[in-house]
Amino acid sequence: MTPPTPSTAAPLEVTDDTATKSTTSDGSKGSESRSPGRLAWRRFKRDRTGVISAYVVIFFFVIAIAAPLIAKLYGKNPYTTYASANPDLLDAFSYPAGPNGGMSSQFWFGIEPQLGRDVFTFLLYGIRTSLGIATAATLLTTVAGVVIGVTAGYLGGRTDYFVSRIIDIVLSFPSTLFFIAFMPVVYGIFVAPDDNIPTSLRAIALILVLSAFGWASIARLLRGQVLGLREREFVEAAKVTGASPMRIVFKELLPNLWTPIIIQSTLLLPAFVTTEAGLAFLGVGIIDPTPDWGVMIQRGAEFYSQDLTFMLFPGISMVVFVVAFNLLGDSVRDALDPKSKR
Amino acid sequence: MFRFLVRRTLGALVILLIISAVTFWLFYAIPRDPAMMSCGKNCTPDMLKQVRHNLDIDHPVPVQYWYWLKGIFVGRSYGDFGNCSAPCLGYSFANREPVLGTILDRLPLTLSLAFGSAVVFLVFGIGSGMIAAVRQGKWQDKVASSASLVASSLQIYFIGYVAMYFLVAKLGILNNPSYTPLTQNPFEWASGLLLPWLVLALIWTANYTRMTRSQLVETLSEDYVRTARAKGMSSRSVFFRFAWRGAMGPIVTIFGIDLATLIGGAIITESVFSLQGVGRLAVQSVNQSDLPMVLGVTLLSAGAIVVFNIVVDAVYAVIDPRIRLA
Numbered sequence: 001m002t003p004p005t006p007s008t009a010a011p012l013e014v015t016d017d018t019a020t021k022s023t024t025s026d027g028s029k030g031s032e033s034r035s036p037g038r039l040a041w042r043r044f045k046r047d048r049t050g051v052i053s054a055y056v057v058i059f060f061f062v063i064a065i066a067a068p069l070i071a072k073l074y075g076k077n078p079y080t081t082y083a084s085a086n087p088d089l090l091d092a093f094s095y096p097a098g099p100n101g102g103m104s105s106q107f108w109f110g111i112e113p114q115l116g117r118d119v120f121t122f123l124l125y126g127i128r129t130s131l132g133i134a135t136a137a138t139l140l141t142t143v144a145g146v147v148i149g150v151t152a153g154y155l156g157g158r159t160d161y162f163v164s165r166i167i168d169i170v171l172s173f174p175s176t177l178f179f180i181a182f183m184p185v186v187y188g189i190f191v192a193p194d195d196n197i198p199t200s201l202r203a204i205a206l207i208l209v210l211s212a213f214g215w216a217s218i219a220r221l222l223r224g225q226v227l228g229l230r231e232r233e234f235v236e237a238a239k240v241t242g243a244s245p246m247r248i249v250f251k252e253l254l255p256n257l258w259t260p261i262i263i264q265s266t267l268l269l270p271a272f273v274t275t276e277a278g279l280a281f282l283g284v285g286i287i288d289p290t291p292d293w294g295v296m297i298q299r300g301a302e303f304y305s306q307d308l309t310f311m312l313f314p315g316i317s318m319v320v321f322v323v324a325f326n327l328l329g330d331s332v333r334d335a336l337d338p339k340s341k342r
Numbered sequence: 343m344f345r346f347l348v349r350r351t352l353g354a355l356v357i358l359l360i361i362s363a364v365t366f367w368l369f370y371a372i373p374r375d376p377a378m379m380s381c382g383k384n385c386t387p388d389m390l391k392q393v394r395h396n397l398d399i400d401h402p403v404p405v406q407y408w409y410w411l412k413g414i415f416v417g418r419s420y421g422d423f424g425n426c427s428a429p430c431l432g433y434s435f436a437n438r439e440p441v442l443g444t445i446l447d448r449l450p451l452t453l454s455l456a457f458g459s460a461v462v463f464l465v466f467g468i469g470s471g472m473i474a475a476v477r478q479g480k481w482q483d484k485v486a487s488s489a490s491l492v493a494s495s496l497q498i499y500f501i502g503y504v505a506m507y508f509l510v511a512k513l514g515i516l517n518n519p520s521y522t523p524l525t526q527n528p529f530e531w532a533s534g535l536l537l538p539w540l541v542l543a544l545i546w547t548a549n550y551t552r553m554t555r556s557q558l559v560e561t562l563s564e565d566y567v568r569t570a571r572a573k574g575m576s577s578r579s580v581f582f583r584f585a586w587r588g589a590m591g592p593i594v595t596i597f598g599i600d601l602a603t604l605i606g607g608a609i610i611t612e613s614v615f616s617l618q619g620v621g622r623l624a625v626q627s628v629n630q631s632d633l634p635m636v637l638g639v640t641l642l643s644a645g646a647i648v649v650f651n652i653v654v655d656a657v658y659a660v661i662d663p664r665i666r667l668a
Contacts (some may be wrong), residue, residue: 014535028344070349091546168357169357169360172357172647172648173361174606174640174647176609177606177609177624177640177643178640180624180625181365181369182368184628185369274497277497277499278499278610280499281499282609282610282625283355284628294499297499300503301499303505304506305507305511308503308507311503311504315497315500315501315504318497319492319496319497322495323491323492326491326495329356
């Protein structure tokens with residue numbers, strides 16, 4: 001840890017003072033025995049913005065998980081074209097007949113132009129798909145980045161050099177372009193060219209491609225951290241006592257790396273959500289009729305000038321989710337690492 | 343400085359070489375036959391063979407890659423399809439045009455989009471960041487910080503359409519995005535691209551606001567700034583002569599990376615606003631399995647990234663003499 005600099009920035013640092021409600025820094029260091037995790041949790045609970053955004057994020061995950069249940073209670077599903085059973089729902093130009101995109105007590109968020117699907121359940125299932133893919137990609141990316149970064153940093157030497165060059169190259173790849181270019185390649189590995197690609201395969205391919213380009217920045221960061229930690233006395237001490245490399249990595253290094261790992265993965269998830277939606281928007285990710293945030297926006301783009309309402313639901317809900325998640329990420333960072341400045 | 347540039351340029355060439363090779367190999371994993379697409383309907387096996395021969399895709403992949411590399415320096419010939427002179431990046435299977443020519447055709451739009459929006463987001467981003475830093479903790483700071491948080495979470499594929507709906511379709515203030523070359527009519531050039539510039543800038547400004555603010559807050563608390571104030575320099579000149587300069591380094595870094603990204607093709611932006619730039623070209627060529635074109639666009643994007651990385655490091659050293667180029 002760097003010694004605090006005597007600067008005007010000092011009062012900004014979050015410190016821990018249980019007597020007053022104000023947030024302040026490592027005053028309690030050593031005076032009481034509280035684990036770093038507990039300290040971080042206390043700091044987090046006091047951060048009102050963080051707690052509220054955590055609730056918003058949890059809300060999104062709950063409705064994503066409970067989507068089938070909610071749809072059952074609500075009595076509709078995202079696939080049925082309600083307009084074909086009830087033509088009155090759409091007008092002569094296939095736009096919702098009612099005002100505001102056909103919102104009514106029956107169709108809470110209105111109905112989709114042209115096909116006449118239910119917007120509410122489509123959005124619920126869309127959030128489910130998008131969050132599922134983004135979460136899986138985040139986990140895979142984090143695990144891959146941590147394993148590669150820690151290995152490179154700990155082994156050093158030739159392995160480190162080799163891995164670092166690969167990281168350099170991966171980071172110079174124009175990522176959006178590569179996502180677009182290699183989705184067909186990944187599909188091609190599993191499916192013959194003219195066959196239909198099942199949705200589960202599309203999701204797996206997306207997760208793989210997103211992770212293939214995402215691991216490098218985490219790996220680079222952790223490699224740097226491990227290079228620093230490797231020379232520290234406690235690692236030396238562990239080596240002298242004959243600890244195996246596995247033990248050193250898991251018991252000595254990893255506990256010191258949780259903070260950067262958690263911070264990086266909270267940055268990754270919203271980025272993956274928006275990238276996944278962007279790919280669906282471009283038509284290379286999840287495609288219609290599978291409900292997805294990006295698919296909804298792509299559908300909305302087809303008739304935005306006539307019926308903007310349809311697009312507002314996925315658009316605004318995504319903005320709310322991303323803002324909340326970013327705020328949560330900032331709060332988590334402040335709580336885990338009170339010295340960091342935004 | 344010279345040694346630095348030579349070393350980094352060589353490194354960049356190696357990276358581009360690797361990227362092109364990886365693209366080449368990975369693309370052959372797609373089980374689609376470009377000759378089939380180029381040959382079109384009513385294709386006989388003999389014609390197909392001829393097309394394969396003309397496109398040079400009847401060789402093994404490493405040989406094809408070697409031909410492609412050689413073409414960059416000496417040009418190549420494609421039988422009946424014509425010749426492609428010296429810096430030859432290949433011949434598009436789909437449009438039957440040399441790749442380089444098509445990319446150069448599309449590039450002015452992409453560059454206009456990139457530089458135009460860069461001007462807007464730099465001015466607004468650095469401006470609002472400065473105000474937020476000077477008025478630290480006051481309402482201006484809070485407004486700038488929260489606005490930038492929300493703006494950075496907006497997505498172009500959402501806010502682009504919302505902006506078009508209100509500004510073009512409903513209010514009619516702006517024109518539908520279109521591209522007129524700058525040399526042809528500067529006014530139409532600017533008015534046609536104004537909406538994409540503003541929308542791109544809205545999203546990208548936030549980063550600069552936050553970065554400028556945090557950098558300035560940090561430099562304003564440095565000893566040298568305090569010394570300058572203590573010696574009687576007005577806060578205005580301290581701000582513009584010392585603090586501002588000290589804060590610019592990291593901003594130059596992210597600006598370089600952002601500009602490289604934009605030049606490499608703002609794929610989603612061009613799709614949203616229906617502009618036929620390099621990004622659209624990339625999507626179209628992927629859909630048509632047009633390997634030479636995909637390779638060309640990929641090289642352009644990757645090239646922009648590595649070149650700007652070098653430029654950024656060099657500029658960084660000029661701005662901040664403490665940094666030595668080793």
